[in-house]
Amino acid sequence: MPKELGVLNALDNAKTQLYHFTAIVVAGMGFFTDAYDLFCISLVTKLLGRIYYTVPGSLTPGTLPPNVADSVNGVAFCGTFAGQLFFGWLGDKLGRKKVYGLTLLLMVICAIASGLSFGHSAKGVIATLCFFRFWLGFGIGGDYPLSATIMSEYANKRTRGAFIAAVFAMQGFGNLTGGIVALIVSSAFDRAYKAPPYEQNASASVPAQADYVWRIIVMVGALPAALTYYWRMKMPETARYTALVAKNAQQAAKDMSKVLQVDLVSGQDKSEIEILAQDDRNSFGLFTKEFAKRHGLHLVGTAVCWFLLDIAFYSQNLFQKDIFSAIGWIPAAKTMSAIQEVYTVARAQTLIVMCGLIPGYWFTVAFIDILGRFAIQLMGFFFMTVFMFALAIPYHHWTLKENRIGFIVMYSLTFFFANFGPNSTTFIVPAEIFPARLRSTCHGISAAAGKAGAIVGAFGFLYAAQSTDPTQTDAGYPPGIGVKNTLIVLGCINFFGMLFTFLVPESKGKSLEELSGENEEESGETEEPQTSSRTVPV
Template structure:
């Protein structure tokens, strides 16, 4: 809507931070808490699945998932997430953010429960059922990305918008932390109630039948936080920017925002109706049209490429950190623990990493993103990730020696810290700010789907690289862990590429969404006052 300073949008840009902003962060953020819990809790129980369903009577070591099954169990949810991001991102622009927001949450709830109830007459059938439900779980998770980011960006004011969007995404860190803590609690409870001997000759001796309940309960609990926020998601009004700029109903936008932001906003319906009758041809371009490519082509390339490269590294680190810690000897050998104890040990390591590096990294971004800017934080993150990856990779044999495990874990933790105080947060924030309202959810979905494509590369590709190279090289007389070393080197190279593509991403700090997207050409550059400041009076109206 070029040339029109709508007062409802002006009021949103200049509104003071209110209780509703924090309510929206919690409502949207609990979706990301659930997302992270569901996506990463599978890595806690993967080894247990191998012990339960793939042990061989009289074998000399505990059962493990075959590489193809392990890759499928870890990666199938990411495939579903990619599809969900594209589909729900598009649907959010067609039907509105609110109308499809509840669908994604219910899909996540149902599939979390169904994943824990996976059934079958043999191991392959159970794994196939688990993969089926985790694909659709990922499909629902995928919808949460573009919708939550877009809703939060369209509610926020321009001075604190980055912090609000980043705070929603930061709930992902609490989801990872919550998954680790719950896995520790449930495994400890089962270990106390159903003690089992450490691994002996028969793999079944260290896997009590009750272990089958542990992984199922861990997966099913992911439905709880989503269910707790479903009602409040349904009570949220449609965003004013969608209602005004896409649905063209300014009166409804005014009414909705007057309720939730405690202001009275004077309508300018006459001007809007005139604008609808004579829409600007410059601002009616479609996705991937010549005009879109001219205005936003490089922006979309920047957001998709950086998210793709970041997620190769980020998801590889998260999903397979247990294998890396085992390779350097920080997690004891499987044969020294029973199945339930192994879940506790892996969960403890993940919880420690999340508590000391992952969660602080997210909240450093929340605190500093509107001061330092998106570009600076992303550049810093990719740079530091590169440095720490190479510092771990090149002297890898040194880190595997006795007494060097703790320094390795500390440096490895720094890669997580700078991923989250860096591109893992900014790649989520920026696509929700720089595209037009009618394409915002779609473009965020495309960017996020590109990221999940990178995650799939990490989940499938680097698993085979680490496992197959380790086996081949060890058989040939090379030191153990050579595959892990090469994987770390490649992840360092990936981070270098991410750093370079960051230069395609524009800085959106302190600018209105309409200024960034070009929808309001009368907004002055540099965040100056609008030509027509918002007119409103304070009110005390309860949240709808």
């Protein structure tokens, strides 16, 4: 195969243009929606318990039973796991563009359907909600490999890391918007339908209108996805898929000339296309010895690092409310009405997003192409380990009222270094280091490994964080190992993430073809990437 096809060389050396930022916004709005839809449920799970599981006349606020809470929090991750594998494979088989709009459409429909969940009983409503959230997660899962792959294949090699990181950083704004929407909706309903605290009036603390609160919060997630659908459908197929997988370099050049200002001339370099069509030396499949030899350890590294990261990251994100309650930052449920509790939980989580999540994402955007992926991932895992242990070992010190602000600062720093670290790099690297015909599939496998970690975090942490004293656990939960020991376990998980980072290659400043070995000559030696400009044939 030639060192570089003209169109691919042009993409690698193209100046940053308006269309690059358009692609960031179009792909990023998918991740904005992903984060909103996945994490808004944690804002309303306490409300669901109080609406559907409060016993009339009881002096104890209703809570979701353990198996129900597990299902509500974790079912979307199960859908995401399946969607990442399915759409990752489909993106390589049919092309990125053909399935890109389908994922967004599925997210819009299922977000609305989740908010319209129905049933004659509490079990019916929750079962319907879980059904639609599974398929919502399925659509979200497809967005991971497709958005990452599309952005990596559009970008030039100098700023590719920043572009992919910017797409992923939209998750932070999705998280933030979820908290803001919950604050606005709960505040509006609380003013309109003022309810007394639970301890004053058990039934009145959950006004009938509270049922609208969680439904509105969930359905708002459909708006950003719906607004982006038209622009997503207008995006052309990526030049790398068209040239390297569909083997049509001429069409790839034409597609890119419509959206990027590159130096094009009339005529077709037939020799490039003929050589490309006949080139089978790099056509090995996923389940072959050649793939295992070239990329086997890379796939193990990206998958295991993402798996370990997501155990810790999603445990923290989904159950912030439980940690805040344990240290006394969120008052006891009986001191608030159901709607006031939504407001209090949303306020706490929004503060963490603003202080930790969003700055971390954008630090990655700023420094990923300067420091490199490896250094940022290793640093992130290291500091997450340090801060987890710093929270866990003197845990009882942090539960004292005068030390709660210090706890929140330390806790925010774990989120900062997750995002200025492995939460961003585990998304970026799998979109860069695998061959074009397997890129979406391998990213889907790596992301699915991450969601397997999220499922472990969602289901496992719920039980593990319970008190070791049976009399101090939430209703229906068995004794756990306690928040302190759970934080120690998460610290150890982050440490192992540091070790597996050494299996992942550095991809800074290299072309995708150089990283994947798709520009190798017969001798097996990789050619140096071209740096000079070149005219693209059309």
